[in-house]
Amino acid sequence: xxxVKLKLNPQLCKHSYNExxxxxxxxASYATSRSLKHLGFGxxxxxAEELCKKDLIVLSISIRxxxxxxxSQTNLKKQRIKALRVDADEARRVGDENCWxxxxxxxxxxxxxxxxxxxxxxxxxxxxxxxxxxxIDAALSIKSDKFHAKTFALTDxxxxxxxxxxxxxxxxADHKIFVGSLYx
Numbered sequence: 001x002x003x004v005k006l007k008l009n010p011q012l013c014k015h016s017y018n019e020x021x022x023x024x025x026x027x028a029s030y031a032t033s034r035s036l037k038h039l040g041f042g043x044x045x046x047x048a049e050e051l052c053k054k055d056l057i058v059l060s061i062s063i064r065x066x067x068x069x070x071x072s073q074t075n076l077k078k079q080r081i082k083a084l085r086v087d088a089d090e091a092r093r094v095g096d097e098n099c100w101x102x103x104x105x106x107x108x109x110x111x112x113x114x115x116x117x118x119x120x121x122x123x124x125x126x127x128x129x130x131x132x133x134x135x136i137d138a139a140l141s142i143k144s145d146k147f148h149a150k151t152f153a154l155t156d157x158x159x160x161x162x163x164x165x166x167x168x169x170x171x172x173a174d175h176k177i178f179v180g181s182l183y184x
Contacts, residue, residue, distance in 0.1 A: 010177045016066040017179040023059035031138040031154040060103040070171045076100040079160035083152035099160045111143035
């Protein structure tokens with residue numbers, strides 16, 4: 001809850017909130033599906049990965065915008081997930097990253113890789129990767145000019161963002177802006 005009365009534009013807040021919820025739903029479906037390879041490889045497989053990246057960017061922009069409008073960046077920074085960071089010198093460390101920074105990394109990153117099957121982790125041979133049928137929950141690797149890579153589970157990010165949206169929903173309701181399925 002917030003005691004400070006903000007001057008919020010209801011349409012912009014609703015748009016950002018609704019866009020974020022839709023993208024989380026789409027990404028959760030993609031991240032946890034286990035049937036993509038059962039159909040065989042085709043254009044749909046690479047398109048699904050590209051849609052994942054597009055949804056990530058739109059989700060990141062929508063949530064950061066909502067956090068800025070509602071002055072709730074601190075709430076988003078409190079949401080932390082486990083990530084592997086690899087620096088330019090190949091030094092690796094596992095630690096917690098806050099969702100605010102990860103969204104910024106997604107928006108401003110120079111490369112996003114999506115890992116949906118174990119083959120990408122175990123082989124550089126494209127034919128071995130294609131023949132491998134073992135799918136995993138999606139993982140992301142973001143590259144930036146500030147670090148070599150941050151890798152984390154997409155479901156962990158979505159869980160943190162969903163928790164943040166619950167808090168944002170309450171802030172909006174405190175300002176008489178009603179979003180979410182309870183108000184439809």
